[in-house]
Amino acid sequence: MLPVPTINPFTPPRRTLMGPGPSDVYPEVLAAQSKPTIGHLDPLFVGMMDELKSLIQYAFQTKNEMTLAVSAPGSAGMETCFVNLVEPGETVIVCRNGVFGERMRQNVERVGATAVVVDNDWGEPVCPQKVAQALADNPQAKFLAFVHAETSTGALSDAKTLCQLARQHDCLTIVDAVTSLGGVELRVDDWGIDAIYSGSQKCLSCVPGLSPVSFSPKAVEKLSQRATPVQSWFLDQSLVMGYWGSGSVGGKRSYHHTAPVNALYALHESLRLLANEGLEQAWQRHQQMHQTLKTGLEKMGLTFVVDEASRLPQLNAVYIPDGVDDGAVRTQLLENYNLEIGAGLGALAGKAWRIGLMGFGARRENVALCLRALEEVLAQ
C-alpha cells in the first residue's frame, strides 16, 4: 500500500470575490447546497428540477421547453451548444473579440465544422456591420455565434441586433451569456436567440460548476434532424432531456447520468433569489454599483479598457497604471484585504485588472472596500 497522506481539513479564508468569477456566493446558496443529498430520481428531487427549469426560463426570459442546467461548468455549456447543433462540414460565423470568441472557434473546429471568424479588437464589442458583411459573403453559413458579455475584456455586444442579422440570413444563433445572465438586459425569446448558455458562478452568485442552457424550438428541430450522432455522449441533449423531462411536470424520467444534486439545490436557491429581487431590478443594481465604482476608479486616475457605450457594469477592465507591479498589487489585496480582483487574460494579461461586480457581489460595501483597498495599495 502507498503511504497514507496526512492532510488536514481545508479551511478557506473569507474572501471578497471581485474578480471575473466565481463571484461572492449568497449565504443562502451555500446553506441550500449543504442540505441533505437525496436521490437524483427521487420524486421530490424531480419536482425541484421542474421548479429549477421554470427559474432558468425566467432568468433567460424564455418559454423554451429545452431549458436545463448542464451538469458541468460554462465551458461545457458552450460545448453542449456546438456539439448538439453543428454538424461536420457546416459553416459557423464566429465573432471573436476576446478569449471566449476564440474558444467558440476552437469548439467549431473540434466538431469538424468550418469557422468563419469576424474579428474585433479586444475591448471592442462585436461590430454588426462586419457581421452583416460576413453573413452576406457566406450564404452557406448556418450559424452565427457570439459572446454577449466578453469576460476577458468587459465588452457588451448588441445581441438583439446581431440576432436580427442572423435571422435575415436564416442562421441560427449561439450566444455566450456566461457573464451577462442576471447582470444586464437579456431577452432570449424577444431577441430570437436559438441556443444560449451561461454559468452559475457569475451574476447568479451560485457556486461554480453548472451551466444553464436553453434551445429554441428551431434549435431543437435542427438537433432532431441531425444526420450524424452528437459526438459527446455526456452532452447529448436528446439523451439528457430524457432525464430533465420534456416539460410535463412530474413526468417519467429516465436515468442518463447522476445529477449533481447538491449543486442543483444551490442553483435553485440562487435563481429563486434573483426572481425574488426581479430581473430588471438586478440589472439596475448592477448598473448603479458600476457607476459608483467607475467614479471612484476614475478619481484614482484609472482608465477603462472598454468605451462607455459598450461597457459591462459587472466586469470592469481597467488598465494597470504605468510602473505598477500587477502581481504585487493583487497579492497585497488578497493577503491584506482578503479581496480578489482579476488579472488580465490573453491579450490583456499584465496590462489590465478585471474588477467584477456580479450578483451578490454588486453591493455598495464591496465597491467601498475595493476602492479603498486599491487606493491604499497603490499609494504605497
Next chain:
Amino acid sequence: MLPVPTINPFTPPRRTLMGPGPSDVYPEVLAAQSKPTIGHLDPLFVGMMDELKSLIQYAFQTKNEMTLAVSAPGSAGMETCFVNLVEPGETVIVCRNGVFGERMRQNVERVGATAVVVDNDWGEPVCPQKVAQALADNPQAKFLAFVHAETSTGALSDAKTLCQLARQHDCLTIVDAVTSLGGVELRVDDWGIDAIYSGSQKCLSCVPGLSPVSFSPKAVEKLSQRATPVQSWFLDQSLVMGYWGSGSVGGKRSYHHTAPVNALYALHESLRLLANEGLEQAWQRHQQMHQTLKTGLEKMGLTFVVDEASRLPQLNAVYIPDGVDDGAVRTQLLENYNLEIGAGLGALAGKAWRIGLMGFGARRENVALCLRALEEVLAQ
C-alpha cells in the same frame, strides 16, 4: 417581462440512501462543501488541489502524475478517457456485462473508433477467456475497456487478470471504477491500469458531480502522440493539466475552466476521511456490512443476481419476489421509512432491486434499517 415564478426554498427530506448512488454523504463533507467560495486561481485553492491530487492518488493506489478530478460526473470521466486516448479508426475491445459496458461501446463509436464487443450475461463478471480470445482475434486492437464493478448488476470483474491479458497484447486498459473505488480492492499501479475513472457519489460518499481520473505514463504518452485533436475542448486533458499542474506543488496554473470550487472542497474532505480510515479498512468494512445484509436478505428468501464469487459488497442486486409490486415497495420504503433502494436498470428493470452499501452508507444502522423496513413492507 415573463411572470416571476413564485417558488419556495427547497427543503429536501433526510433520506437514507441505499440505492446505486448517490450514497449517504458524510456530514463532514456537506459541511466542507458549504465553506466560503474562493477563487479557482487563489494560491490557497491551488494548494488544496495539490492535496486533493495526492488523496486521489492514494485512493487509486497510483503514483500517476496525471491524476485529477474531472469537473463533471462519472459519465464525463468515462468520456474523458475515451476522447483523449482513442483516435478515430482505432479498435477497442469493450467488455459488456451491463449498462456501463454498453455505454463504453457508445463512447467508442462516438469517437469514430471501432468497438469489438465481448459480451457476458447481465450479472456475470467479464470472462477472461473470452477476452483472451478477442485479444488474439484482434491484433489491431489498441485498448481493452471494461467495468470493474458493474453498477447495474453488482458484478465484480477480475481487473488484475484482465489487465495482464491486455498487457500481453500491448493493449492499454480503460477501466470504469465508478462503483469500485473505496469499496473493494483496487490497485491501479500494481495491476497496470492505464486509464481509470470513478465517481464522487458512490463509495467515496461525496456529493455527486465529480469524477476522479488517472492516466498512466503510457496513457499520457499515447495522448501526447495523437495525430488528431481531442474532439472535446472541455475534456481535453492536455489543456486541463495546465490548470491542475503537472506535479510541481504550487507551480504556475493557467486558466482552463472555472473549477467547481465547493464541490472540490467536498471531494477533498471525503477522500481525507477515506485516508484517515485507511483503504484496506474501508474495503473490509464494506465486506462486513455486506455479509450482515446478505444474511438478512437470504433469511427473507431473497436471492442474489450475482454469484457469490463475483458479488460486489457495495451493490447488492436481488431478485424481486414473484407477485411483489416493485414500484409500490420502493415507494413505501421512501415515503414511510425515508429509505431509498435502487430499481433495476436495463435488463433488470422491474426484476431486481439494487441495495447499495457505499462509503458512509456501509454502516450497521443502515443495514438494520434496510432489513427491518423491507421485512415490514414485504409482510404487508
